[in-house]
Amino acid sequence: MLVALALFTVGAGAVAGCGNEKADGRGTQPRDADPAPEPEARARQVADAWDGSEAAEVWRKGYYPMGEVAQLPENAFRNGADKRAYSARNFVLRGKLPSTAQKDGQVKWESGGSLVLPLMGAREAYETVARNSADGPHLTVTGAELGEMDLATSRGPATIPAWLFTLEGYDTPLKRVALSPSQLPEPPIGPAREVPTDELAPLDRLVEAAGDGQSVTVAATHGSCDDGPAVDVLETGGSVVLSASVVGTKDGPCASGLRVKEVQVKLDRPIGDRVLLDAFTGRPVPYGDQNGPSPSWS
Structure with missing residues (x-):
């Protein structure tokens, strides 16, 4: 046993x-x-x-995510190699990531209410998605800009600041939430x-x-x-x-x-x-991506 x-x-x-x-x-x-x-x-x-x-x-x-904090481009993936690259988090950066003077970002809930949290930089957000740069199939990031994305949270659907990463070969960006979850x-x-x-x-x-x-x-x-x-x-x-x-x-x-x-x-x-x-831990059940490194909060 x-x-x-x-x-x-x-x-x-x-x-x-x-x-x-x-x-x-x-x-x-x-x-x-x-x-x-x-x-x-x-x-x-x-x-x-x-x-x-x-x-x-x-x-x-x-603010606690209850959905995927990284969202794929539309119609991803083009082929099996790209899918394998994303599963392995294998990326190559061929462009300059922007810096921003903006210090904070705002979560806006569909049901009303908002919350201001520190904004995650483009480099930090990129590194949460691109965790490898090994030989073999990879996805190529050529740039990024600050935008928004919708996400399920513990307080319902919300609109959240996100970094929009341009991927070579794709017409729409890979989105990654630009805020870290609140402390449990x-x-x-x-x-x-x-x-x-x-x-x-x-x-x-x-x-x-x-x-x-x-x-x-x-x-x-x-x-x-x-x-x-x-x-x-x-x-x-x-x-x-x-x-x-x-x-x-x-x-x-x-x-x-x-x-x-x-x-x-x-x-x-x-x-x-x-x-x-x-019931075992006595704590909230963390949201996590099976192919990712760890739950988004714990």
């Missing part, structure tokens, strides 16, 4: 190249079930700690410890939230000798707590290794501005 703490320590980097499947979540668990099994009891503890807390208030005032609040509850993964395991990352907010897709880790992950959900007025576990664990010799599987979890009502939480 793998232990949840071991899965948590290995982290997203160890599983980024594994399988990528989709499955249905188990659905909402009733809050008044009695007696409550241990995983649900933990989810209730996390929800109770966050609902109405100072941390939740900080969360609702901040201190969680009001600590992580679960030494829990078998068939009871509770940490989630890897948020893959996407549906446009209507009625479901979320998360990446959950599991081992080589089981039937994969499952994700339960506990909904309250202020939070949505996801409890991942591994099902169908088998005894006996087993090849070591972790895998990742995408699990879609349907909600009773749109997520709105409720905090999406991991």
